[in-house]
Amino acid sequence: MRACRREPVPYTPIWLMRQAGRYMREYRDVRSKTTFLDLCKTPELAAEVTVTAVERLGVDAAIIFADILLILEPMGIDLEFAAGEGPVIHNPVRRPADVDRLLEIEDVSALEFVNEAIRQTRSALRPDIPLIGFCGAPFTLASYVIEGGGSKNYVHTKRLMYDDNGAWHAMMSLISRGLAKYLNAQIAAGAQAVQLFDSWIGCLGPDDYREFVLPHTRSVIENVTPGVPVIHFGTGTAALLELMREAGGDVIGLDWRVRLDEGWQRVGHDVAVMGNLDPVSLFAKQDSLRKQAKRILDQAGGRSGHIFNLGHGILPETPVENVIALVEMVHEL
Amino acid sequence: MRACRREPVPYTPIWLMRQAGRYMREYRDVRSKTTFLDLCKTPELAAEVTVTAVERLGVDAAIIFADILLILEPMGIDLEFAAGEGPVIHNPVRRPADVDRLLEIEDVSALEFVNEAIRQTRSALRPDIPLIGFCGAPFTLASYVIEGGGSKNYVHTKRLMYDDNGAWHAMMSLISRGLAKYLNAQIAAGAQAVQLFDSWIGCLGPDDYREFVLPHTRSVIENVTPGVPVIHFGTGTAALLELMREAGGDVIGLDWRVRLDEGWQRVGHDVAVMGNLDPVSLFAKQDSLRKQAKRILDQAGGRSGHIFNLGHGILPETPVENVIALVEMVHEL
Numbered sequence: 001m002r003a004c005r006r007e008p009v010p011y012t013p014i015w016l017m018r019q020a021g022r023y024m025r026e027y028r029d030v031r032s033k034t035t036f037l038d039l040c041k042t043p044e045l046a047a048e049v050t051v052t053a054v055e056r057l058g059v060d061a062a063i064i065f066a067d068i069l070l071i072l073e074p075m076g077i078d079l080e081f082a083a084g085e086g087p088v089i090h091n092p093v094r095r096p097a098d099v100d101r102l103l104e105i106e107d108v109s110a111l112e113f114v115n116e117a118i119r120q121t122r123s124a125l126r127p128d129i130p131l132i133g134f135c136g137a138p139f140t141l142a143s144y145v146i147e148g149g150g151s152k153n154y155v156h157t158k159r160l161m162y163d164d165n166g167a168w169h170a171m172m173s174l175i176s177r178g179l180a181k182y183l184n185a186q187i188a189a190g191a192q193a194v195q196l197f198d199s200w201i202g203c204l205g206p207d208d209y210r211e212f213v214l215p216h217t218r219s220v221i222e223n224v225t226p227g228v229p230v231i232h233f234g235t236g237t238a239a240l241l242e243l244m245r246e247a248g249g250d251v252i253g254l255d256w257r258v259r260l261d262e263g264w265q266r267v268g269h270d271v272a273v274m275g276n277l278d279p280v281s282l283f284a285k286q287d288s289l290r291k292q293a294k295r296i297l298d299q300a301g302g303r304s305g306h307i308f309n310l311g312h313g314i315l316p317e318t319p320v321e322n323v324i325a326l327v328e329m330v331h332e333l
Numbered sequence: 334m335r336a337c338r339r340e341p342v343p344y345t346p347i348w349l350m351r352q353a354g355r356y357m358r359e360y361r362d363v364r365s366k367t368t369f370l371d372l373c374k375t376p377e378l379a380a381e382v383t384v385t386a387v388e389r390l391g392v393d394a395a396i397i398f399a400d401i402l403l404i405l406e407p408m409g410i411d412l413e414f415a416a417g418e419g420p421v422i423h424n425p426v427r428r429p430a431d432v433d434r435l436l437e438i439e440d441v442s443a444l445e446f447v448n449e450a451i452r453q454t455r456s457a458l459r460p461d462i463p464l465i466g467f468c469g470a471p472f473t474l475a476s477y478v479i480e481g482g483g484s485k486n487y488v489h490t491k492r493l494m495y496d497d498n499g500a501w502h503a504m505m506s507l508i509s510r511g512l513a514k515y516l517n518a519q520i521a522a523g524a525q526a527v528q529l530f531d532s533w534i535g536c537l538g539p540d541d542y543r544e545f546v547l548p549h550t551r552s553v554i555e556n557v558t559p560g561v562p563v564i565h566f567g568t569g570t571a572a573l574l575e576l577m578r579e580a581g582g583d584v585i586g587l588d589w590r591v592r593l594d595e596g597w598q599r600v601g602h603d604v605a606v607m608g609n610l611d612p613v614s615l616f617a618k619q620d621s622l623r624k625q626a627k628r629i630l631d632q633a634g635g636r637s638g639h640i641f642n643l644g645h646g647i648l649p650e651t652p653v654e655n656v657i658a659l660v661e662m663v664h665e666l
Contacts, residue, residue, distance in 0.1 A: 153612070153613055153648060154613065155613050155616050155648070155650075158611070158613045158614070158616070158617070159613070159616050159617055162614065162617040162618070162621040162625075163617050163618045163621055202569075202590065203590075204590070205589050205590050205591065205592065205611065206591070206592050206595075207592060207628060236535075236569060236590070238571035238572035238590075239571035239590050239591045239592070239595070256538050257535065257536075257537070257538050257569070257571075257572050258538065258539070258572045259538065259539050259540060259572070262539075262572070278491070278538065279486070280486055280487060280488050280491045280492070281491070281495065283488050283491070283492050284491070284492055284495040284496050285495070285496045288495040288496055292495075295540060315486060315488070317488075
């Protein structure tokens with residue numbers, strides 16, 4: 001929390017995106033007894049995997065176990081997590097008329113299970129470990145809704161964006177209004193900071209980002225409960241950093257494709273940064289891993305306001321002993 | 334050719350990466366009678382699809398029909414293009430010992446079919462249409478050799494790179510020596526410019542690029558026959574442009590994730606640039622397409638040394654009428 005506010009800290013804090021995940025045996029044990037969606041929707045289990053990851057790794061923050069796509073269900077999206085295939089949306093939005101059938105999120109009672117997981121996690125966590133809530137950013141969510149799942153080229157998304165400006169902005173606005181309510185409900189339940197994941201924003205250039213994305217992401221961030229730090233994260237953002245900063249956030253997440261010092265310079269030293277180890281570094285020998293971690297800390301240069309993290313989520317096959325070693329290295333270095 | 338040398342031109346020249354490809358009926362007709370590898374290895378057919386694309390689209394340059402992976406076969410790599418799956422390498426390099434079994438390319442006689450295709454294309458092409466030869470850049474080729482095909486996270490590639498520096502550099506040097514010979518043979522056969530495709534370089538940050546890639550790409554470019562323009566292209570390179578420039582090239586290829594004016598500024602106005610329309614723009618209505626094309630031309634600002642192109646290859650489902658319309662728009666605008 002202090003690093004989010006760029007206050008001095010005794011050592012660089014570290015947590016890892018997707019730290020409660022498939023690479024960890026304890027997670028797989030819980031997950032093997034249920035489906036992914038049911039795990040998200042059962043507060044006891046979501047809290048359990050959230051807390052276990054923190055205790056096992058020794059990281060300095062927890063992030064609630066959930067999925068960015070959960071908010072789509074109360075919007076009328078038919079969502080399935082097919083085994084081994086990732087998310088599938090059975091009624092994707094393809095034409096302007098499809099946008100009209102999306103439901104406005106009036107309140108987030110349909111997502112009460114997330115709030116309950118946050119309450120249970122908060123009461124089970126060590127008091128000095130902050131709990132982070134999160135959501136997908138408007139563009140990344142829109143891309144799932146339009147493509148019907150993950151995508152390589154985002155053809156449907158960009159076609160709607162370029163050819164039907166009105167429908168695009170209507171959809172992004174509707175998603176953004178829902179997201180602000182969702183984040184504020186998480187905060188009311190006990191989340192002390194929140195993160196927006198714009199994981200697929202890197203498929204856009206700066207001109208498109210400014211026109212089609214920035215106003216919507218900004219509106220979500222502006223509507224977050226005052227005083228709660230917002231982490232604004234994306235990948236493939238090397239040409240977007242100034243604009244992401246303009247959209248908002250107390251902390252800008254950097255992926256590994258930019259140097260941390262250059263990225264920080266570009267977003268400005270009046271915001272904090274989070275990042276930016278390549279998740280693949282965790283597959284290397286610990287000597288190599290240490291070299292990479294040290295390089296990032298050197299680039300941060302001891303400036304207040306750096307939260308160590310990966311540049312994207314932990315990969316499923318990652319050796320857990322290297323994750324634990326990384327946390328120790330960052331604390332020690 | 335004049336644009337490569339930053340000389341004045343009457344209009345901005347345009348060609349399109351993968352302009353002879355699956356989106357075009359004439360290509361599919363030829364391709365349906367043979368395998369992809371046999372098409373590459375039959376000079377008459379390779380020349381036919383190369384020339385047909387130029388005539389059908391009205392573009393200002395031809396690029397020889399071939400594949401960046403062809404050079405791997407004489408290196409001892411067992412390569413297959415599996416239907417619908419992309420390239421598969423049956424004996425990937427995973428450990429340092431595997432590097433030792435790669436074969437040095439002493440001469441490029443095993444790739445004579447490419448040279449013959451170039452000769453036939455050159456004699457069939459209109460004399461004022463230049464013919465471009467090409468190869469994969471060392472990193473992109475190494476990633477295929479190590480992963481055994483395409484990859485999402487490049488785990489094997491980066492692990493070898495981080496953990497076995499000696500093996501990595503030995504492999505990159507061997508590939509680079511072969512590439513220089515290959516490009517010079519294409520030039521001797523009639524290629525008037527050559528392009529290095531570093532399609533997957535965007536998975537690396539600048540520090541890794543400098544240490545593990547730059548010296549090798551530079552050695553290929555330095556060894557190209559003097560006087561022949563070199564186009565140095567990559568995707569996801571928003572944080573790498575200055576280093577790509579340092580590695581070399583008379584023309585730097587920009588993808589659509591950077592603004593053309595900012596990208597050109599960063600590589601320097603003393604080199605030419607190529608790009609940078611999002612290939613997905615070709616799926617939009619022609620009004621939207623025109624707006625995007627105009628934006629790029631406006632960013633080039635009439636400066637000599639801009640070659641219009643996509644930011645990556647044409648996608649298979651692209652409507653051919655939009656490709657033809659784009660060529661006309663760029664000439665007209």
